[in-house]
Amino acid sequence: MADIKEITLKVTGMTCGGCEKAVEEAAMSVEGVQSANASHADDSATIVYDAESTDPMFITMAINETHYKVEE
Template identity: 45%
Template sequence: MTESVTLTVTGMKCGGCESNVTNKLKAVEGVLSVKASAKDNEVSVEYDAAKTDLDEIEDAITDAGFNVE
């Protein structure tokens, strides 16, 4: 089952930050698409709920060095 979530993520300042978050999330099995916006402090993720969950997504963002609000 495909689900979507938009998270408020702080600490992203530039396109490099967006790429870092995007790459970390795309490495998570089950993540289908990612859109990160430093300007809006948001990360939108579409994922397969049978393969991953919100905790894993939040952990990947934290591992990338950013905070999920």
């Protein structure tokens, strides 16, 4: 059984669509993430994930391995 949840993270450092794509790809690399939509205008990333498979902590860690940072 999947337990689909959505979270919006505050992500700093994005300046263009390429940055958004990098953040989205980092999030999508986490098993259990179903979609990722980043916005440099809003400094945000909205992630849809299966809470049975992953946790926002893992998504945050993946994004923090890029040039961009999740703010608490």
